[in-house]
Amino acid sequence: xxxxxxxxxxxxxxxxxxxxxxxxxxxxxxxxxxxxxxxxxxxxxxxxxxxxxxxxxxxxxxxxxxxxxxxxxxxxxxxxxxxxxxxxxxxxxxxxxxxxxxxxxxxxxxxxxxxxxxxxxxxxxxxxxxxxxxxxxxxxxxxxxxxxxxxxxxxxxxxxxxxxxxxxxxxxxxxxxxxxxxxxxxxxxxxxxxxxxxxxxxxxx
Numbered sequence: 001x002x003x004x005x006x007x008x009x010x011x012x013x014x015x016x017x018x019x020x021x022x023x024x025x026x027x028x029x030x031x032x033x034x035x036x037x038x039x040x041x042x043x044x045x046x047x048x049x050x051x052x053x054x055x056x057x058x059x060x061x062x063x064x065x066x067x068x069x070x071x072x073x074x075x076x077x078x079x080x081x082x083x084x085x086x087x088x089x090x091x092x093x094x095x096x097x098x099x100x101x102x103x104x105x106x107x108x109x110x111x112x113x114x115x116x117x118x119x120x121x122x123x124x125x126x127x128x129x130x131x132x133x134x135x136x137x138x139x140x141x142x143x144x145x146x147x148x149x150x151x152x153x154x155x156x157x158x159x160x161x162x163x164x165x166x167x168x169x170x171x172x173x174x175x176x177x178x179x180x181x182x183x184x185x186x187x188x189x190x191x192x193x194x195x196x197x198x199x200x201x202x203x204x205x
Contacts, residue, residue: 030178
Protein backbone atom coordinates (compact mmCIF):
# COMPACT_ATOMS: atom_id res chain seq x y z
CA UNK A 1 0.00 0.00 0.00
CA UNK A 2 1.26 3.46 -0.89
CA UNK A 3 2.53 5.40 2.21
CA UNK A 4 0.07 8.25 1.60
CA UNK A 5 -2.87 5.85 1.35
CA UNK A 6 -1.74 4.10 4.52
CA UNK A 7 -1.58 7.44 6.36
CA UNK A 8 -5.06 8.38 5.16
CA UNK A 9 -6.44 5.01 6.27
CA UNK A 10 -4.88 5.32 9.73
CA UNK A 11 -6.21 8.87 10.05
CA UNK A 12 -9.74 7.73 9.19
CA UNK A 13 -9.55 4.89 11.70
CA UNK A 14 -8.31 7.22 14.44
CA UNK A 15 -11.05 9.72 13.65
CA UNK A 16 -13.67 6.96 13.82
CA UNK A 17 -12.28 5.77 17.16
CA UNK A 18 -12.52 9.32 18.45
CA UNK A 19 -16.15 9.64 17.38
CA UNK A 20 -17.04 6.32 19.01
CA UNK A 21 -15.49 7.53 22.26
CA UNK A 22 -17.68 10.65 22.46
CA UNK A 23 -20.14 10.67 25.41
CA UNK A 24 -23.49 10.39 23.63
CA UNK A 25 -25.49 11.33 26.73
CA UNK A 26 -23.70 14.66 26.94
CA UNK A 27 -24.17 15.25 23.22
CA UNK A 28 -27.92 14.70 23.58
CA UNK A 29 -28.15 17.00 26.60
CA UNK A 30 -26.34 19.85 24.86
CA UNK A 31 -27.68 19.44 21.33
CA UNK A 32 -29.66 22.72 21.52
CA UNK A 33 -26.42 24.67 22.01
CA UNK A 34 -25.52 26.04 18.59
CA UNK A 35 -21.80 25.83 17.82
CA UNK A 36 -20.14 26.56 14.49
CA UNK A 37 -16.40 26.21 13.86
CA UNK A 38 -14.88 27.40 10.60
CA UNK A 39 -11.21 27.12 9.71
CA UNK A 40 -9.81 29.54 7.13
CA UNK A 41 -6.12 28.95 6.62
CA UNK A 42 -4.60 28.93 10.09
CA UNK A 43 -7.48 30.84 11.69
CA UNK A 44 -10.16 28.94 13.59
CA UNK A 45 -13.37 30.91 14.18
CA UNK A 46 -15.88 29.60 16.71
CA UNK A 47 -19.42 30.93 17.23
CA UNK A 48 -21.63 29.76 20.10
CA UNK A 49 -25.28 30.58 20.79
CA UNK A 50 -26.67 29.18 24.05
CA UNK A 51 -29.86 29.92 25.96
CA UNK A 52 -30.01 29.42 29.74
CA UNK A 53 -33.20 29.45 31.81
CA UNK A 54 -31.60 31.29 34.71
CA UNK A 55 -31.16 34.84 35.95
CA UNK A 56 -28.31 36.99 34.68
CA UNK A 57 -26.67 36.79 38.12
CA UNK A 58 -26.06 33.05 37.80
CA UNK A 59 -25.15 33.14 34.11
CA UNK A 60 -22.71 36.00 34.48
CA UNK A 61 -21.37 34.55 37.73
CA UNK A 62 -20.37 31.27 36.10
CA UNK A 63 -18.94 32.85 32.95
CA UNK A 64 -16.71 35.11 35.06
CA UNK A 65 -15.78 32.57 37.74
CA UNK A 66 -12.29 32.18 36.30
CA UNK A 67 -10.77 31.13 39.61
CA UNK A 68 -12.99 28.03 39.83
CA UNK A 69 -13.60 26.94 36.23
CA UNK A 70 -11.39 23.92 36.67
CA UNK A 71 -13.93 22.58 39.18
CA UNK A 72 -16.89 22.41 36.81
CA UNK A 73 -15.42 22.31 33.28
CA UNK A 74 -13.75 19.00 32.40
CA UNK A 75 -10.51 19.51 30.52
CA UNK A 76 -9.45 22.64 32.40
CA UNK A 77 -6.80 21.52 34.86
CA UNK A 78 -6.13 24.97 36.30
CA UNK A 79 -7.68 28.42 36.01
CA UNK A 80 -6.64 31.51 37.92
CA UNK A 81 -6.82 35.28 37.92
CA UNK A 82 -3.20 36.42 37.93
CA UNK A 83 -3.89 40.17 37.77
CA UNK A 84 -6.76 42.60 38.08
CA UNK A 85 -7.04 46.31 37.36
CA UNK A 86 -10.55 47.71 37.63
CA UNK A 87 -12.74 45.88 35.13
CA UNK A 88 -9.77 44.18 33.44
CA UNK A 89 -8.57 40.70 34.40
CA UNK A 90 -5.60 38.63 33.32
CA UNK A 91 -6.58 34.96 33.40
CA UNK A 92 -4.30 31.97 32.97
CA UNK A 93 -5.79 28.61 32.05
CA UNK A 94 -4.13 25.26 31.47
CA UNK A 95 -6.04 22.33 30.13
CA UNK A 96 -6.43 19.62 27.55
CA UNK A 97 -8.81 19.03 24.69
CA UNK A 98 -10.03 15.41 24.79
CA UNK A 99 -9.99 13.66 21.43
CA UNK A 100 -11.25 10.18 22.20
CA UNK A 101 -8.16 8.15 23.19
CA UNK A 102 -5.98 11.23 22.67
CA UNK A 103 -5.77 14.77 24.04
CA UNK A 104 -4.10 18.05 23.16
CA UNK A 105 -2.64 20.06 26.02
CA UNK A 106 -2.76 23.84 25.91
CA UNK A 107 -2.06 26.96 27.94
CA UNK A 108 -3.69 30.33 27.41
CA UNK A 109 -3.22 33.68 29.14
CA UNK A 110 -5.95 36.19 28.28
CA UNK A 111 -6.68 39.78 29.15
CA UNK A 112 -10.43 40.01 29.73
CA UNK A 113 -12.24 43.34 29.86
CA UNK A 114 -15.70 43.60 31.35
CA UNK A 115 -17.37 46.11 29.03
CA UNK A 116 -20.70 46.08 30.88
CA UNK A 117 -21.56 43.87 33.85
CA UNK A 118 -24.21 41.26 32.95
CA UNK A 119 -24.07 42.37 29.31
CA UNK A 120 -20.72 41.97 27.56
CA UNK A 121 -17.00 41.35 27.78
CA UNK A 122 -14.11 40.88 25.39
CA UNK A 123 -10.81 39.05 25.58
CA UNK A 124 -7.39 39.05 23.96
CA UNK A 125 -4.70 36.41 24.23
CA UNK A 126 -1.34 37.68 25.49
CA UNK A 127 0.66 34.44 25.74
CA UNK A 128 0.37 30.68 25.61
CA UNK A 129 -0.21 28.19 22.83
CA UNK A 130 -1.86 30.65 20.46
CA UNK A 131 -0.32 33.00 17.92
CA UNK A 132 -3.59 34.86 18.09
CA UNK A 133 -6.64 34.65 20.34
CA UNK A 134 -9.43 37.19 20.63
CA UNK A 135 -13.16 37.32 21.02
CA UNK A 136 -16.31 38.66 22.64
CA UNK A 137 -19.12 37.37 24.83
CA UNK A 138 -22.55 39.02 24.91
CA UNK A 139 -25.46 38.32 27.26
CA UNK A 140 -28.96 39.07 25.97
CA UNK A 141 -32.01 38.91 28.21
CA UNK A 142 -34.93 37.11 26.56
CA UNK A 143 -37.90 36.85 28.90
CA UNK A 144 -36.88 34.74 31.90
CA UNK A 145 -33.83 33.38 30.08
CA UNK A 146 -30.39 34.64 29.13
CA UNK A 147 -28.92 34.11 25.69
CA UNK A 148 -25.13 33.81 25.60
CA UNK A 149 -23.51 34.78 22.28
CA UNK A 150 -19.81 33.89 22.07
CA UNK A 151 -17.37 34.59 19.25
CA UNK A 152 -13.67 33.71 19.17
CA UNK A 153 -10.91 33.62 16.58
CA UNK A 154 -7.62 31.87 17.21
CA UNK A 155 -4.45 30.62 15.58
CA UNK A 156 -3.15 27.76 17.76
CA UNK A 157 0.55 26.93 17.90
CA UNK A 158 0.04 23.45 19.37
CA UNK A 159 0.11 20.56 16.95
CA UNK A 160 -3.34 19.39 15.86
CA UNK A 161 -3.57 15.86 14.40
CA UNK A 162 -4.60 15.93 10.72
CA UNK A 163 -7.63 13.72 11.36
CA UNK A 164 -9.17 16.24 13.71
CA UNK A 165 -11.71 18.42 11.92
CA UNK A 166 -13.92 21.31 12.87
CA UNK A 167 -16.57 18.82 14.05
CA UNK A 168 -14.28 17.80 16.92
CA UNK A 169 -13.71 21.44 17.84
CA UNK A 170 -17.45 21.97 17.83
CA UNK A 171 -18.03 18.96 20.05
CA UNK A 172 -15.44 20.06 22.63
CA UNK A 173 -16.76 23.62 22.68
CA UNK A 174 -20.38 22.45 22.99
CA UNK A 175 -19.41 20.14 25.86
CA UNK A 176 -17.64 22.93 27.77
CA UNK A 177 -20.53 25.34 27.37
CA UNK A 178 -22.90 22.56 28.36
CA UNK A 179 -21.01 22.05 31.62
CA UNK A 180 -21.14 25.78 32.29
CA UNK A 181 -24.89 25.75 31.76
CA UNK A 182 -25.24 22.83 34.18
CA UNK A 183 -23.36 24.89 36.78
CA UNK A 184 -25.54 27.95 36.09
CA UNK A 185 -28.72 25.93 36.61
CA UNK A 186 -27.27 24.28 39.72
CA UNK A 187 -26.55 27.68 41.27
CA UNK A 188 -29.99 28.98 40.29
CA UNK A 189 -31.62 25.93 41.90
CA UNK A 190 -29.55 26.31 45.07
CA UNK A 191 -30.49 29.98 45.29
CA UNK A 192 -34.20 29.18 44.88
CA UNK A 193 -33.99 26.45 47.53
CA UNK A 194 -32.27 28.83 49.95
CA UNK A 195 -35.04 31.40 49.48
CA UNK A 196 -37.76 28.80 49.95
CA UNK A 197 -36.30 27.35 53.16
CA UNK A 198 -37.12 30.33 55.47
CA UNK A 199 -40.67 30.52 54.12
CA UNK A 200 -41.20 26.81 54.71
CA UNK A 201 -39.87 27.03 58.26
CA UNK A 202 -42.28 29.87 59.09
CA UNK A 203 -45.23 27.82 57.87
CA UNK A 204 -44.21 24.74 59.86
CA UNK A 205 -46.37 24.14 63.01
